[in-house]
Amino acid sequence: MxxxxxxxxxxxxxxxxxxxxxxxxxxxxxxxxxxxxxxxxxxxxxxxxxxxxxxxxxxxxxxxxxxxxxxxxxxxxxxxxxxxxxxxxxxxxxxxxFIIRSNTDFENENIDKSIEEIVEALYSLSRQKIGALIVIERETGLNDIIQTGTILEAKITRQLLINIFIPNTPLHDGAIVIKDSKIKAAGCFLPLTENKNLNKELGTRHRAGIGISEKSDCISLMVSEENGYISMAKNGKLYRNITKEYIKDLLTKILKQESENKGIFKKGGLFK
Known part of the structure; x- marks a missing residue:
């Protein structure tokens, strides 16, 4: 003692x-x-x-x-x-x-607009039961994934997102990668998860979305062509049949927090 x-x-x-x-x-x-x-x-x-x-x-x-x-x-x-x-x-x-960011108000406006376009596109595809897979890069680079697809460097719009995933179009089979407030590439190939505890009903699209979220800090958004449900994968976890308000609030919270997180240790965000 x-x-x-x-x-x-x-x-x-x-x-x-x-x-x-x-x-x-x-x-x-x-x-x-x-x-x-x-x-x-x-x-x-x-x-x-x-x-x-x-x-x-x-x-x-x-x-x-x-x-x-x-x-x-x-x-x-x-x-x-x-x-x-x-x-x-x-x-x-x-x-x-060690980075100090500026123009935060402009960045937040850009984030809001991009999130709005992504969410509206997802729910339009959901209503039509068109399968889709969108990967949003955060801090871990996904250039190796981007190189597997067709480089677009296009502005984020709901019309383009929807058009890419229309069945029987050249780029519909694969994932879209969003980086730096742009659609970087489409038709990208993703690694499949090795988690054997997943529901057997989940198809390749969901397993690919989970797989890339296990290997990076990205956010994967999936639309099921069977039932139109929208799912999200983050850190290897799958959230199924999420509501429009939930996904919009979650994306806003995560991405704005990264953009506005000022201090000595500053982290790069999605919309740099």
């Missing part, structure tokens, strides 16, 4: 800063792996650590030897198994920039 009191009384400002940084780092790490397969793997690692210590205390030498060697080899295996999560963490760090 005296040792704990002695430690507390000798804590300085730098120690508090040190503890705060470590706590924040662990919190961000938890948010990155939350509700992903990595969360279950972390639980498994904790069980192995407890089992290793227990086998040592109980003098179960064979089991202890096996567990220790498993943990040693497992460090290399973890780099392979956690590759998607490690990539996401490094991309998160890499997205932090």
């Amino acid at each position: 005296w040792d704990i009191r002695d430690i507390i009384t000798n804590i300085g400002i730098l120690d508090i800063i040190d503890i705060t940084i470590v706590a924040y780092a662990f919190y961000k790490l938890y948010t990155l792996i939350k509700e992903t397969r990595a969360e279950q793997l972390v639980k498994g690692i904790i069980v192995l650590l407890v089992a290793t210590k227990a086998s040592e205390l109980l003098q179960l030498h064979v089991i202890n030897w096996i567990l220790i060697n498993t943990m040693t080899v497992g460090l290399i295996a973890l780099l392979i198994v956690f590759q998607p999560e490690l990539r996401r963490a490094l991309e998160y760090i890499g997205r932090t920039k």
Whole structure:
């Protein structure tokens, strides 16, 4: 008890800063792996650590030897198994920039107009039960995805968005990528999700929308050609049959927050 009191009384400002940084780092790490397969793997690692210590205390030498060697080899295996999560963490760090933005009012007006055009196009396609897939780039670059399609560099309008997805037109089969307040490309190919727990009724369009959201921080918007439902994928999670008001408010909140987030650590947004 005296040792704990002695430690507390000798804590300085730098120690508090040190503890705060470590706590924040662990919190961000938890948010990155939350509700992903990595969360279950972390639980498994904790069980192995407890089992290793227990086998040592109980003098179960064979089991202890096996567990220790498993943990040693497992460090290399973890780099392979956690590759998607490690990539996401490094991309998160890499997205932090020292940039001060200006002309915020103009940017917000641009965002409002673009969101209005996207949402109106989605619900027009929904009424007609025309399948569609729109990917909105945020901070993680999608140039590799853009290069798989046809470059357009076009202004965002509901008429163009609708026309692209009309069946039997050259660019209807694939995804549209929106970047820098423009329709960058159409007919793009996306990676499919490897999540095996998804509803079997979901088709390739939804699996592609989820797949790209797992590998970047983009927002994917899908229209089902079977029932006209509009869905959204973000951070590997699928939100189905969402309302017009919900999607408009959510896009406005996310994209404006990125645009208006001023400070030392400034993040680039969708409409740069």
